[in-house]
Amino acid sequence: MAKVHLWASLRRFADGQEVVEVDAATVGQMMDALERAHPGLGPAIKAGLSVAVDGEVIANNRAAPVGPQSEVYLLQRLKGG
Amino acid sequence: MARDDVKTGYKLIGTRPNRPDGLDKVTGRARYGADFSLPGMLHAAVVRSPHAHARIVKIDASKALALDGVKAVVTRADLPTGLTGEDLNLQDNTLAGERALYDGHAVAAVAATSALLAQDAARLIEVTYEVLPHVTDVDAAMAPGAPVIREGVADFSVPEGMHGNVARYMEFGHGDVEAGFAAADIVREHTYKTEATHQGYIEPHACVGQMGEDGRGEMWVCTQGHWYIRRMSAAVLGIDAANLRVTPSEIGGGFGGKTTIFMEPLSLALSRKAGGRPVKLVMSRSEVLRATGPTASASMDVKLGMKSDGTITAGQVYFRMQGGAFPGMSPIGEALPCAFACYDIPALKHEAVEVIANRPKAAAYRAPGSPMAAFAVESLVDEMCRELKLDPIAVRLKNGATNGSKSSYGPVYNVIGLKETLEAAKDHLNYTVPLGPNQGRGVASGFWFNHGGETSVTLAVGEDGTATVMIGTPDIGGSRASIGLMVAETLGIPYENVRVNVVETGALGVNEPTHGSRATFASGKAAVEAARHAMTEMCRRAAADWGIDPEAVEWKDGAAHPAGPNAGKFPPMTIGEIGSKMGSTGGPISGHHEVTAEGVGASFGTHVVDVEVDPETGRTTILRYLVVQDAGTAIHPAYVEGQYQGGAAQGIGWALNEEYVYGADGRLQNPIFLDYRVPVASDLPMIDTVIIEVPNPGHPYGVRGVGETGITPPLPAVASAIAGATGARIRSLPCSPPKVLAAIMAARA
Numbered sequence: 001m002a003k004v005h006l007w008a009s010l011r012r013f014a015d016g017q018e019v020v021e022v023d024a025a026t027v028g029q030m031m032d033a034l035e036r037a038h039p040g041l042g043p044a045i046k047a048g049l050s051v052a053v054d055g056e057v058i059a060n061n062r063a064a065p066v067g068p069q070s071e072v073y074l075l076q077r078l079k080g081g
Numbered sequence: 082m083a084r085d086d087v088k089t090g091y092k093l094i095g096t097r098p099n100r101p102d103g104l105d106k107v108t109g110r111a112r113y114g115a116d117f118s119l120p121g122m123l124h125a126a127v128v129r130s131p132h133a134h135a136r137i138v139k140i141d142a143s144k145a146l147a148l149d150g151v152k153a154v155v156t157r158a159d160l161p162t163g164l165t166g167e168d169l170n171l172q173d174n175t176l177a178g179e180r181a182l183y184d185g186h187a188v189a190a191v192a193a194t195s196a197l198l199a200q201d202a203a204r205l206i207e208v209t210y211e212v213l214p215h216v217t218d219v220d221a222a223m224a225p226g227a228p229v230i231r232e233g234v235a236d237f238s239v240p241e242g243m244h245g246n247v248a249r250y251m252e253f254g255h256g257d258v259e260a261g262f263a264a265a266d267i268v269r270e271h272t273y274k275t276e277a278t279h280q281g282y283i284e285p286h287a288c289v290g291q292m293g294e295d296g297r298g299e300m301w302v303c304t305q306g307h308w309y310i311r312r313m314s315a316a317v318l319g320i321d322a323a324n325l326r327v328t329p330s331e332i333g334g335g336f337g338g339k340t341t342i343f344m345e346p347l348s349l350a351l352s353r354k355a356g357g358r359p360v361k362l363v364m365s366r367s368e369v370l371r372a373t374g375p376t377a378s379a380s381m382d383v384k385l386g387m388k389s390d391g392t393i394t395a396g397q398v399y400f401r402m403q404g405g406a407f408p409g410m411s412p413i414g415e416a417l418p419c420a421f422a423c424y425d426i427p428a429l430k431h432e433a434v435e436v437i438a439n440r441p442k443a444a445a446y447r448a449p450g451s452p453m454a455a456f457a458v459e460s461l462v463d464e465m466c467r468e469l470k471l472d473p474i475a476v477r478l479k480n481g482a483t484n485g486s487k488s489s490y491g492p493v494y495n496v497i498g499l500k501e502t503l504e505a506a507k508d509h510l511n512y513t514v515p516l517g518p519n520q521g522r523g524v525a526s527g528f529w530f531n532h533g534g535e536t537s538v539t540l541a542v543g544e545d546g547t548a549t550v551m552i553g554t555p556d557i558g559g560s561r562a563s564i565g566l567m568v569a570e571t572l573g574i575p576y577e578n579v580r581v582n583v584v585e586t587g588a589l590g591v592n593e594p595t596h597g598s599r600a601t602f603a604s605g606k607a608a609v610e611a612a613r614h615a616m617t618e619m620c621r622r623a624a625a626d627w628g629i630d631p632e633a634v635e636w637k638d639g640a641a642h643p644a645g646p647n648a649g650k651f652p653p654m655t656i657g658e659i660g661s662k663m664g665s666t667g668g669p670i671s672g673h674h675e676v677t678a679e680g681v682g683a684s685f686g687t688h689v690v691d692v693e694v695d696p697e698t699g700r701t702t703i704l705r706y707l708v709v710q711d712a713g714t715a716i717h718p719a720y721v722e723g724q725y726q727g728g729a730a731q732g733i734g735w736a737l738n739e740e741y742v743y744g745a746d747g748r749l750q751n752p753i754f755l756d757y758r759v760p761v762a763s764d765l766p767m768i769d770t771v772i773i774e775v776p777n778p779g780h781p782y783g784v785r786g787v788g789e790t791g792i793t794p795p796l797p798a799v800a801s802a803i804a805g806a807t808g809a810r811i812r813s814l815p816c817s818p819p820k821v822l823a824a825i826m827a828a829r830a
Contacts, residue, residue: 005491007253009238043237055493059533060677073491076251076414080532080597081280081337081447081789 133747185371261395265386284333306594374444521805527793532597546657553592598786680779728791
């Protein structure tokens with residue numbers, strides 16, 4: 001199960017958990033599983049999230065692989081100038 | 082010209098060929114947004130609110146429409162209803178609905194046969210307002226009793242009990258912050274403020290729009306991202322994106338401010354109402370400053386713990402940022418991760434709120450959020466270094482992030498060059514020049530994530546063996562030259578044989594704008610892949626001609642070669658030979674690549690500045706300025722140096738003079754360049770640059786973005802240098818002469 005780290009202000013939508021374990025093979029599956037398990041996270045996911053999987057930032061790719069031992073951090077979708 | 086400072090094995094990358102747009106720009110042939118004209122074209126003017134917050138009671142355009150030559154007036158009633166979310170925000174900002182939300186908010190627009198007539202007609206449009214309470218300051222906007230300027234702006238993230246102007250909330254961190262502070266020898270905490278500043282691009286917003294009654298239209302526009310212009314304009318007008326073709330002009334600066342729409346849909350709405358005649362709309366400088374996106378203003382609390390040897394034990398920030406009257410526009414989501422990005426600190430807490438206020442809708446500005454965050458954190462680091470009498474570069478080397486560090490916001494840094502920039506700054510002559518009376522030195526580091534994003538590129542081989550590359554990212558800082566160099570290097574042909582064109586929305590798949598320092602990275606990466614596709618096809622054509630397997634052919638030095646002795650003995654077939662007969666060998670040869678580009682490499686920089694402060698006037702003079710930044714690989718070093726110098730110049734302006742000044746009536750007091758003081762050439766010395774090259778493993782040639790990091794360190798570096806010169810610490814930008822003088826007087830007292 002991949003370990004998904006939620007930033008602090010998201011944790012209240014996931015029963016206060018800092019880390020949520022998710023069974024997923026891709027970033028897209030991980031996002032969908034997160035929303036199924038914790039519907040309160042839906043607005044944040046729909047607003048657009050980037051992720052870091054095992055240290056690598058995935059800005060916007062649902063097909064990017066997630067391994068069973070992966071450590072995933074959710075990040076706000078970044079803008080640039 | 083071969084590169085002589087670094088042995089890379091490249092023939093072209095790292096050289097400095099002439100700029101492809103240079104001749105057009107110095108001769109005036111380059112076509113910017115306002116240069117475009119069409120037969121029968123009308124000119125538009127916009128009526129803007131003189132109030133910071135007001136209910137629009139009535140709009141009477143009868144006197145304007147009675148003028149001979151006035152062809153159309155549009156108000157919000159001419160735009161479709163039912164939009165939601167950011168589309169509604171864009172429409173609300175394009176033309177006010179029931180309320181004007183800031184000084185300069187567009188209320189109506191008029192098209193006439195001349196620009197002067199349109200301006201006269203705009204003055205005849207009578208708008209009746211009911212003035213409402215307003216608030217423009219970030220802290221005042223969330224104080225008890227502040228007027229709630231829009232109901233229901235808070236998104237899911239805002240906890241209950243916060244002020245009605247709070248639109249977003251964010252919090253993250255790691256480690257035990259309180260234990261970290263307890264382990265420190267000194268703990269210091271201060272509040273820092275930055276005012277809103279404008280991107281200050283030289284070219285004002287300008288476009289020509291044409292749209293028939295059938296809803297099909299075309300636009301020529303100055304923009305950083307024409308697919309964004311298409312999508313946003315289509316949403317605001319309620320038309321299909323495919324019915325709008327958008328062609329970008331040359332661009333006279335953007336810095337993030339041209340990644341969105343402000344008035345562009347008005348040209349289309351007016352055109353449609355004026356029987357399909359094209360409509361030109363060009364903003365004045367005053368309109369640009371009043372009604373297009375500046376960056377956010379910020380109020381920031383920072384707390385740091387440090388041991389006497391310089392080890393930082395813990396850090397904490399609480400940022401408050403306002404991004405105008407619309408939610409989602411302040412860069413808290415970027416500022417917080419940037420705050421401690423240069424450091425590897427065991428315990429950190431980040432917290433931020435976004436607040437709305439009666440100001441224009443903010444837009445991205447070069448490394449959005451990072452300069453403010455750096456001002457707060459790097460200023461406090463400098464204050465504590467001075468208190469403990471520690472070398473500021475040594476402290477940053479001691480605590481700095483390096484390869485494999487877990488970043489302050491979660492991901493692990495792969496290969497980064499922060500410490501290389503610090504070492505180079507420490508070894509640079511500028512760091513050891515003796516300082517005189519009233520002179521001070523400041524040091525700061527900065528960070529930007531960089532970005533990949535949606536990218537589509539096509540390359541076509543010409544009949545003469547040249548290559549044309551079609552990209553969708555407008556060239557703001559030299560990306561055409563850099564992409565041309567990468568393509569020429571890949572194909573093994575002269576740089577002069579490659580032409581890179583920025584093409585319109587009908588010619589490629591969707592491209593994100595030139596933003597996030599992504600154009601040379603992402604369009605370059607896609608262009609290299611497109612070139613490789615074309616090389617594969619050219620090898621196949623040669624193989625067919627020679628009667629051997631395509632796998633037995635390799636591409637090098639601009640020609641197909643037999644891959645080894647078993648492939649047969651054939652003379653190389655050059656790209657020119659293949660191109661000249663491609664019509665009879667299977668047809669045109671092109672390569673294409675489209676991707677949401679990943680593999681971005683973060684960019685770090687370190688700046689050193691020396692200033693002299695006149696103790697009688699408070700005026701600060703920049704004596705010397707050094708930018709050291711990791712480019713990954715500098716494809717065209719002259720453009721890289723230009724980005725470093727430009728970022729520093731903008732940051733110096735933000736540090737010393739630039740600010741939005743609002744009166745008690747909520748009106749912007751300085752909407753012209755005479756009063757909104759950007760640095761000019763005579764204000765600055767030549768800015769010294771050192772390019773560090775720690776190649777990004779996520780790009781075929783090691784590119785990182787270079788456009789944004791450079792604006793980040795100047796804010797704290799300049800303020801710290803002034804503190805060194807005067808003994809007075811300015812914690813609220815800009816360090817304008819009156820403020821510096823007051824601080825000197827207070828320190829003396």
